Amino acid sequence: MELYRLSIEEARLALDSGEARPSEIVQSLFERIDSVEEKINSYVTLTKEAAFADALQAEAAIRSGRKNALTGIPLAIKDNICTEGIKTTCSSEMLAHFIAPYESTVTAKLKMQGYTLMGKTNLDEFAMGSSTENSAFGATNNPWDTTRVPGGSSGGAAAAVAADECIAALGSDTGGSIRQPAAFCGVVGLKPTYGRVSRYGLVAFASSFDQIGPITKTVRDSAILLNVIGGHDTADSTSAPVELPDFTSLLEKDIKGMKVGIPKEYFIEGVDKEVEQSVRKGIQTLESLGAIPVEISLPHTEYAVAAYYILATSEASSNLARYDGVRYGLRVQGDDLTDMYMRTREEGFGAEVKRRIILGTYALSSGYYDAYYRKAQQVRTLVKEDFERAFEQVDVIATPTAPTPAFKAGEKTEDPLQMYLTDIFTISVNLAGVPAISVPCGFTSDNLPIGLQIMGKHFDEASILRIAHAYEQATEWHKRKPAL
Amino acid sequence: MQYEAVIGLEIHAQLLTDTKIFCGCSTRFGSDPNTQICPVCTGMPGVLPVMNRKAVEYVVRTGLALHCDISSYSRFARKNYFYPDLPKGYQISQFELPLCEHGFVDITVEGNSKRVALTRIHLEEDAGKNIHEGGGHDSAVDLNRAGVPLMEIVTEPDIRSAAEAAAFMKKLRAIVRYIGVCDGNMEQGSLRCDANVSIRPSGQEAYGVKTEIKNMNSFRYVEKALDYEIKRQIRSLQDGERIIQETRLWNTEKGVTESMRSKEEAHDYRYFPDPDLMPIEFEKSLIDRIQSELVELPDEKHRRFVDEHGISDEDAGLLVAERETAEWFEVAVKAGGDPKNICNWIKGDFAKLLNDNNTQINESLVTPQMLVAMLSLVEKGTISGRIAKTVFEEMYRTGKTADEVVEEKGLVQISDASGIETIIDEILNNSTGEVARFREGETKLMGFFVGQVMKATKGKANPKIVNELLRKKLN
Known part of the structure; x- marks a missing residue:
């Protein structure tokens, strides 16, 4: 097999047994990138030189027996996660030349475990979007059908994993930005519990929703990465001081008797027929493995998208205020201070970012705060309570990750509302802060991947990983590769 | 309006x-x-x-x-x-x-x-x-x-x-x-x-x-x-x-x-x-802990200074305005000084010196103990209240104790009545005019005579003895 096709687990075995050297894997990946990247545009920045240097270090480490979990494993990082000395652009003109003077907690942890950075992957500008079309550096294309979007906002990361341009990647998920592109690209995407992974160094979009997570070829790889990036961080007050189990060791446990909630609000009109069929078949597979499906209700689901777009844009309007041209990033000179601010933000931000800043600014304005922000917070509480009640009955909840497979590029760019609705099944999870994973569960007749989403209780990633792993073991979907 | x-x-x-x-x-x-x-x-x-x-x-x-x-x-x-x-x-x-x-x-x-x-x-x-x-x-x-x-x-x-x-x-x-x-x-x-x-x-x-x-x-x-x-x-x-x-x-x-x-x-x-x-x-x-660690506040100190030390309301206000001053005062009182006396020094000569030199009381070379020791010299009659001002200034300038200053400068008070009497006699002999006017009722000239004696003794004459002797001789 080509080395670029390896999963983390397989690469580890190959490296440890001496079958492959780190530099050979890096070499194989860059050759792959050379042949497919033009069609996909996964990466904003490739760190080829540094990657080969890292590979040499990894070789030395392996030779001398000082290897760690990720020694010699090449990963890609979404370009809204800060990497010291390497550009972090957020796919925005605003930060097109921005080099962070510090390292994010997650990449610092990956470094400690010896990973090799392949490069930084494309995203919707500041993670705002569901198709990776809102990028200052061009859209990313879906490896399964390059006329279609890879999903977003972590579309670059998901496409890079699907197209074998890296072994695995880190993305970020605010309203579905890991799971939806994972579903569209036929790979595994895990959004951990809010507070499980440090946000220090993740460029904030909506702080009370943002969470970093793995995008991988297999469920086990997600467990491996969560083991590394998870855990309490004193630099992030919202990271939870809870125990971090070894997720890989919990994968193989039997799923017999596990109760799987099927919320009726997720099987509604507007869901693509093939998507619904695949997901229902996926649930049958789980049943055949011993899980018990239970009909449940998450009654406030229909309000989730509205509440999310008020709260997330409110936070974003404040989070993005720092891009003012004063200290770093783009500055467009103006006649006076206000003019400089206006020109800088006019040129620096794309249309979707501006739209969300305006929405959020409006929602927080005096006189509107109670009607929008406060009301949306109340809805958020109701959605949380929906999940709490549901998880009294069931262990996990299974749904489609997205209502449709990957749509055509340009299809929804003129209609923001249609674009927002593509997150309809992923957003509630972010409102509630619970973890969820998307695993491949089939293909449409057009050979487009379909994702099965499994949601879990707060800090119970172990259960969703376990059931996803059992499903993956029982099916072949994850083994299919796009023809590139 | x-x-x-x-x-x-x-x-x-x-x-x-x-x-x-x-x-x-x-x-x-x-x-x-x-x-x-x-x-x-x-x-x-x-x-x-x-x-x-x-x-x-x-x-x-x-x-x-x-x-x-x-x-x-x-x-x-x-x-x-x-x-x-x-x-x-x-x-x-x-x-x-x-x-x-x-x-x-x-x-x-x-x-x-x-x-x-x-x-x-x-x-x-x-x-x-x-x-x-x-x-x-x-x-x-x-x-x-x-x-x-x-x-x-x-x-x-x-x-x-x-x-x-x-x-x-x-x-x-x-x-x-x-x-x-x-x-x-x-x-x-x-x-x-x-x-x-x-x-x-x-x-x-x-x-x-x-x-x-x-x-x-x-x-x-x-x-x-x-x-x-x-x-x-x-x-x-x-x-x-x-x-x-x-x-x-x-x-x-x-x-x-x-x-x-x-x-x-x-x-x-x-x-x-x-x-x-x-x-x-x-x-x-946690709140209880922070409360229990709270120091005594100006108002409480103020009340205590009035109640415990008999300081006037106004003076207590001056003493507690700065924590350092209040603490300095309290150390001095603990060292055995008379509270009112200490307060008078703090708000009088000491305050002037600190102010002139733009210095905080806790940065001064004079410690509370040194002031108290000096005050006890006054009380014992070793130095006069007037000389004390000179001594204090020297202490302030050099950081020396009152004893050292008094010794070095020979400022011990003259309390020997016969010695003072000789000086008084000489002054009265040379001021016959003033003596006559005093006896005619111009009693405020007493200050003039005391001043002359102090001048002659460089301020070292015990003022109590000087006053007594003058009154005896003039009446």
Whole structure:
């Protein structure tokens, strides 16, 4: 097999047994990138030189027996996660030349475990979007059908994993930005519990929703990465001081008797027929493995998208205020201070970012705060309570990750509302802060991947990983590769 | 018509923590621009704030000292506005649910006591500083101050005069210095005061239109600026003009308040809870601990000095104004000195020397024990009260003890009556005119004779003996 096709687990075995050297894997990946990247545009920045240097270090480490979990494993990082000395652009003109003077907690942890950075992957500008079309550096294309979007906002990361341009990647998920592109690209995407992974160094979009997570070829790889990036961080007050189990060791446990909630609000009109069929078949597979499906209700689901777009844009309007041209990033000179601010933000931000800043600014304005922000917070509480009640009955909840497979590029760019609705099944999870994973569960007749989403209780990633792993073991979907 | 002023104050006090509120950078004042900064306090993309627990504790300590209710659940909010010295484009502050509410400060103005109620105390971060130098088109930004913890204290509109406002500020400064949370330096800006001022006809319930006065960076200017503003508003109304709600800056050189903006900008700060910081929940045990660690406050000390040491109300006020002075006084009393006597020295000769040399009492070479030892020399009659002044000055200058100074300079009091008598006889013989006038009833000449004796003895004659002998010989 080509080395670029390896999963983390397989690469580890190959490296440890001496079958492959780190530099050979890096070499194989860059050759792959050379042949497919033009069609996909996964990466904003490739760190080829540094990657080969890292590979040499990894070789030395392996030779001398000082290897760690990720020694010699090449990963890609979404370009809204800060990497010291390497550009972090957020796919925005605003930060097109921005080099962070510090390292994010997650990449610092990956470094400690010896990973090799392949490069930084494309995203919707500041993670705002569901198709990776809102990028200052061009859209990313879906490896399964390059006329279609890879999903977003972590579309670059998901496409890079699907197209074998890296072994695995880190993305970020605010309203579905890991799971939806994972579903569209036929790979595994895990959004951990809010507070499980440090946000220090993740460029904030909506702080009370943002969470970093793995995008991988297999469920086990997600467990491996969560083991590394998870855990309490004193630099992030919202990271939870809870125990971090070894997720890989919990994968193989039997799923017999596990109760799987099927919320009726997720099987509604507007869901693509093939998507619904695949997901229902996926649930049958789980049943055949011993899980018990239970009909449940998450009654406030229909309000989730509205509440999310008020709260997330409110936070974003404040989070993005720092891009003012004063200290770093783009500055467009103006006649006076206000003019400089206006020109800088006019040129620096794309249309979707501006739209969300305006929405959020409006929602927080005096006189509107109670009607929008406060009301949306109340809805958020109701959605949380929906999940709490549901998880009294069931262990996990299974749904489609997205209502449709990957749509055509340009299809929804003129209609923001249609674009927002593509997150309809992923957003509630972010409102509630619970973890969820998307695993491949089939293909449409057009050979487009379909994702099965499994949601879990707060800090119970172990259960969703376990059931996803059992499903993956029982099916072949994850083994299919796009023809590139 | 009689008018009454209505004043509310908003005080910002920099907290004396070693590090900033959300990062580990130093809070030291006066360093080179942008030498105490990091990704967090410069608002780099992706950074997060981590609350400085000490800063929270300092605010709670202040709240307890100012008789506030401490909120068991408190939360931080973002105040959104654009300014170059504000790195994140928002200030982390508090809006709903501040740390402390409903306190008070008692003040005394011209013998009248008054209670000023506090609305709230909250914690926030300071901004940086814009620097306009060189006269060019460009401005620079120094972010050393960005993220220094700041406590905002808001009063109710209970203050009725500039003098009351100044008294409030002095009292507040004393308290924050006593409890060690702020150095109270108004000139350097670690204690800043803005005032909302309006006037209304005496007896009227409704408030008038208020102006906000800024840039009053000393107690004197607080009083002057508010005095000026009250008079200005009264004059305006009397001239049939309207008061405009606006921000006015105190101009120190001209001694006037000046309108800061021609048109008032309506700010909408779009406050909302900061999602990066968890709400603060206090255990009662923590509040109890902070309460139990609270030092004795000026008012309590004041009462004790009056009750225990028989110090007058006014003198006690002087002694407790600065924690260092009060503590110096107490050490001296413990060392065995007479409290009133010590107080007289502290507010008299000692205060003058400290003032002339711009020195704090705790930095003086004279220790409380040294003053007490000197006072006991006076009591024993070794030196006269008059000589004591000379001795003290020397002690102050050199740090030598009273014994050393007296010995070196030969200042031991002459208490030998026969020796003094000889000198007196000589003086009286040479002043026959004065003697005659004294005997005719011009008794105030006694001072002249005492003065002559002291001059002849270089002040060393025991004044009691001199007086006795003079009276005997003249009558």
